[in-house]
Amino acid sequence: MRPQEIIRKKRDGEALTHKEINAFVTGVGSGKWADYQISALLMACFLRGLSTDETRFLTEEMLHSGEVLDFSDIDAPKADKHSTGGVGDKTSLIIAPLAAVCGIAVPMISGRGLGHTGGTLDKLESITGYNVNLSLAEFKKVIKKCGFAMIGQTAEIAPADKKIYALRDTTATVEYIPLIVASIMSKKLAEGLDALVLDVKTGNGAFIKGREDSKKLAQALCKTGNDFNVRTEAVVSDMNEPLGKFAGNTLEVFECVKILRDEADAEMFPTRELSIELAARILVLTGITESLETARALCERKLGDGSALEKFRENILLQGGDGRVCDKPATLLDSNLQAIQIKSTGEGFVAEINTNAIGSAIWAIAGRVKVDDKIDLAIGYECRKKTGDAVKVDETLGVLFCRNENQASLIGKKLRAAYKIVEKKPSQEYALIKEVIN
Numbered sequence: 445m446r447p448q449e450i451i452r453k454k455r456d457g458e459a460l461t462h463k464e465i466n467a468f469v470t471g472v473g474s475g476k477w478a479d480y481q482i483s484a485l486l487m488a489c490f491l492r493g494l495s496t497d498e499t500r501f502l503t504e505e506m507l508h509s510g511e512v513l514d515f516s517d518i519d520a521p522k523a524d525k526h527s528t529g530g531v532g533d534k535t536s537l538i539i540a541p542l543a544a545v546c547g548i549a550v551p552m553i554s555g556r557g558l559g560h561t562g563g564t565l566d567k568l569e570s571i572t573g574y575n576v577n578l579s580l581a582e583f584k585k586v587i588k589k590c591g592f593a594m595i596g597q598t599a600e601i602a603p604a605d606k607k608i609y610a611l612r613d614t615t616a617t618v619e620y621i622p623l624i625v626a627s628i629m630s631k632k633l634a635e636g637l638d639a640l641v642l643d644v645k646t647g648n649g650a651f652i653k654g655r656e657d658s659k660k661l662a663q664a665l666c667k668t669g670n671d672f673n674v675r676t677e678a679v680v681s682d683m684n685e686p687l688g689k690f691a692g693n694t695l696e697v698f699e700c701v702k703i704l705r706d707e708a709d710a711e712m713f714p715t716r717e718l719s720i721e722l723a724a725r726i727l728v729l730t731g732i733t734e735s736l737e738t739a740r741a742l743c744e745r746k747l748g749d750g751s752a753l754e755k756f757r758e759n760i761l762l763q764g765g766d767g768r769v770c771d772k773p774a775t776l777l778d779s780n781l782q783a784i785q786i787k788s789t790g791e792g793f794v795a796e797i798n799t800n801a802i803g804s805a806i807w808a809i810a811g812r813v814k815v816d817d818k819i820d821l822a823i824g825y826e827c828r829k830k831t832g833d834a835v836k837v838d839e840t841l842g843v844l845f846c847r848n849e850n851q852a853s854l855i856g857k858k859l860r861a862a863y864k865i866v867e868k869k870p871s872q873e874y875a876l877i878k879e880v881i882n
Contacts, residue, residue: 445463450485455488465505466501469509473509473603473607479611487617489622493622502622503629507630515549521638522549522639523550523641525552525642525722526641528642528645530645530683531800531806532562532687535719537567538700538752541753542720543723543727544592548591550592551583551593551636553634554576554594555596570822571697571765571776573765574765574766576594576595577596580600583595586762590758592755593762602630602631622664625668633672638729639726639729641676641725642676646682647685658878659879663881675729678880679718682875685831688713689712689715690825691827694821694822694824695824697769698774701756701769703747705750705773706750711827727739727743782849785843787840788836788860790835795870801861820847823851827842
């Protein structure tokens with residue numbers, strides 16, 4: 445089956461058969477399809493659309509382009525969480541040990557940050573020595589010992605997705621729901637899961653910004669997971685402001701350790717709240733508890749008694765990291781950074797926060813332009829003021845942690861401009877969790 449025939453068919457708006465999608469994915473993996481042919485079909489899919497059946501076929505073929513992990517010898521339910529990405533989005537570092545200490549095996553395969561968002565792998569590498577590049581055999585060994593492991597995508601897991609995603613990123617075909625579904629679910633289904641909870645972000649700091657589009661994505665992800673016999677549920681959560689107190693790799697790890705130590709302050713509460721909610725839904729989907737109320741209470745206990753923290757320490761040590769950060773989280777922080785206060789020029793109330801602008805500004809000085817760029821893990825931002833908060837002239841909106849005045853001058857105005865200050869307090873109450881899809 446010639447590539448141009450398949451491209452022409454989709455170009456003309458016709459549905460592709462399972463056999464044709466198989467030919468496409470196989471061609472990607474074997475190198476028989478050139479990059480320009482893959483890109484042409486992706487653009488045709490973006491413009492002409494993919495049906496529910498085509499999306500399922502694409503997910504299945506991308507899933508089986510690599511290895512599907514088998515954890516049947518681990519006597520525990522297998523589950524994971526996935527987020528569509530945002531600014532300050534750090535809940536994986538709390539959810540994984542929390543779920544594991546409750547009796548769930550969590551094989552978490554994560555990614556790096558791109559664009560205005562951070563990545564779990566970058567955060568983990570803020571911990572001295574932490575190895576996210578385990579082999580699949582080492583990955584499984586760590587899960588057997590402590591209940592969870594966190595690594596990056598290996599060459600064996602959905603390799604076709606890795607190639608296709610790289611071309612989507614360079615051809616402006618990322619923001620299309622069926623392609624997002626196939627990309628996310630091919631990797632997650634390869635983990636051999638019993639259950640999956642998805643955190644679908646919505647708002648100006650999310651990749652999918654509109655509420656209705658976010659809901660459609662959540663529905664499509666859940667349908668695909670359930671069609672493949674993985675119990676799947678999605679929470680649509682707000683990304684109209686950075687999540688929790690900090691945005692920036694090392695600072696986010698610091699926040700997570702403080703939460704695991706049950707030392708969260710008020711500004712960290714949204715991170716804690718969302719982590720507990722997502723972990724609780726994993727507990728219910730896997731049958732560990734019967735109700736969400738019981739699950740939430742169990743998560744609260746595991747944070748309060750320190751057992752989730754000890755589970756995180758165990759994982760850090762097994763993956764080569766310095767477990768002492770669990771005792772002294774402040775050792776994560778770089779004392780050489782400058783703390784630059786971003787102050788308000790107006791008075792009133794915070795009506796809007798341009799979360800995308802904050803994330804983009806941070807990553808601009810941290811050094812990330814491409815996925816494989818070396819970044820400054822220590823750089824970040826403390827989010828002092830949130831939506832609805834009162835602000836006075838010259839009051840601190842947030843604190844930028846950077847290397848020098850040049851960096852501060854480069855993005856200081858952008859950070860200040862990210863806040864819209866109005867005279868009257870916004871009438872709409874902030875809601876972290878918008879709705880639940882299953």
